[in-house]
Amino acid sequence: MRFLHTADWHLGRIFYGQYLTEDQAHVLENQFFTILKDEKIDGILLAGDIFDRAVPPIEAIELWDSIITRLAMDYKVPLFVVSGNHDGAERLEVGRSMLSRSGIHIWGSPHHALQPFEFEGADGKVAICPMPFSEPRRIGDALGLGASVSKPVDIDMTEDSLFSYVETEEQEPASLNLHNYDQMYQAWSDYLYKQVPKGMCSIAISHAFVMGGEVGGSERTLSVGGSEQVSPQVFKDFHYTALGHLHGPQRMGADYIRYSGSPLKYSFDEHTQKKSFTIIDMDKKGNVDISTIPVEAKRDVVILEGYFEDLLNNKELQAKHKDDYVQARLLDTMPIMDGMAKLRQVYHRCMTIDLVGRVATPMADMDEAVFKELNERELFNQFAETVWKEPLTEREQQYINSVWDRILKED
Structure with missing residues (x-):
């Protein structure tokens, strides 16, 4: 069975005052649907942050509507969606029961994500276990958890020791901290996994900040201090976990636990990231083979460093990055008059100037x-x-x- 893993679309994103809806539509309407057809995708795993904010602009809603309409009416490829921390969970869930009948399965609230969805493909059934982003207190309320559970994994464990941890019957019960992301996501994961029929393959879809992940420049902090992190241990029982939140594609402790990353670069800190769609081939035993397809963005996000006059007169550089989103890192030590206006004459989307040469x-x-x-x-x-x-x-x-x-x- 073949799945496409994607996340963090952030429809309606504003980048230095400019809406990126046109750039997002270019990738989704052209490459995304082409991949579904050419790669013979059986299902899509969309791990949250569909929108960039809880109340997205009309253009973003229209783009989302066109995507799910084409999936349901023309392509008939099932879509499995969980909400992210940028989404308005309840708004995203509007029409969820009706949409589910058309193959668009949406989970925004933890109260609606309390049992696996059994997806039957050409090669058998797979249990889809949704874990949309939610604050720990809401997860605890949905699960109806009491004051004690099995002692959670130590969130300070190193990556090498994460998967050597084995819970035993001799462990003392510990008080459940309803404000702790790691403990609550672990309880949620356990609750879902126990419902997966024996012998059935399982896939978790979650939007969370997994410990050890490489943070880019455009992810919003989930909470104060670092208490928002969850251990990769949370997802160790599933055959594959499709993660969303961190914008750089990366594995989290194991190849079968990974972030797909965002389809576009949403900050200049991400200018070196290689954006891609993730393809998962899963056999009947749950073994996965993972490959990626590079995103073909309409415009790149680049940092150009040099002296002002050099950047202004470099014809080769201008031809290459004329329409890209540009940050100019200027080495000049003296003030430059009308620098942005002059740069935009040759780099039409120069968004910001960083005066690194000024002391x-x-x-x-x-x-x-x-x-x-x-x-x-x-x-x-x-x-x-x-x-x-x-x-x-x-x-x-x-x-x-x-x-x-x-x-x-x-x-």
């Missing part, structure tokens, strides 16, 4: 390399300390944290 005055004795490692909250704290000549008080920090949390939820 900036360090803030609070910190150099640029350190600042690039800070998130928005930490940058604000450094700014506040520099302006007020002292760090935030505990009360001020609590207030600022509440403001950041509200901003993320509203976004």
Whole structure:
């Protein structure tokens, strides 16, 4: 049986003020459907973040509508979808019962993802186990979990030891932390896997931040601190796990647990990533053979470094990247007048200029390399300390944290 694994479409994404809907439509309407036909795909695993925000723009909704309509009416290839942290889960689920009859299976809420879906293909049945993104408390509520479960795997285990962990009957029960992603996703995984009929192949579809994953520049943090991470151990029992959230294609502890990555580059930090669609061939015993097909994007995302006049007069470079999304990293040490306007005459989608040649005055004795490692909250704290000549008080920090949390939820 052959599946296509994809994720993180982020329909309606805005990149430096410009909607990427045209670029997304180019890949989906041309290459995506061509792959379904040419590769004889039996089912599609779409692991979340279909949209870029909970209330997407009309153009994004129309694109999604055209995709699922063509799948159901023309191609008749089943689509298995879980919601991601960017999606509005309840909105994504609108019409889910009716759509399911047409082969479009959508799981947004953990309350609707409590049992495997048995998909019957040409070579037998496969249990599709959906695990859409959800906060731990909602997962616990859906599962009806009490105050204790088997002790979870230690989330600080190294990759080499993750799959050597074996739960035994002698383990002491531990209190269940309803705010812990790792524990709750493990309980959810166990709950689903126990329902898979004996001998049947199984596939998990999940949108989560799996520990050890390489983060790009455009993934949104799921929670404060790193408590959002789940162990690869969570998915070890399934024959294949299709993951979404991290935008770079990568394996997570084993070849059969992997992120497909996003189809497009959504930040300049991703400019070196090789975007692809993942093809999974699964035999009757659940053994998988994995291959990838490179994405053929309409425009690339590139970083061009050099002196301003060199970039402005390099005809070969201009011909190659005239319509790409460009970040210009300028080595010049002197100010440049109307730099963006001049660059856009030859690089039509020059989105930003990074003045790496200018020597900036360090803030609070910190150099640029350190600042690039800070998130928005930490940058604000450094700014506040520099302006007020002292760090935030505990009360001020609590207030600022509440403001950041509200901003993320509203976004």
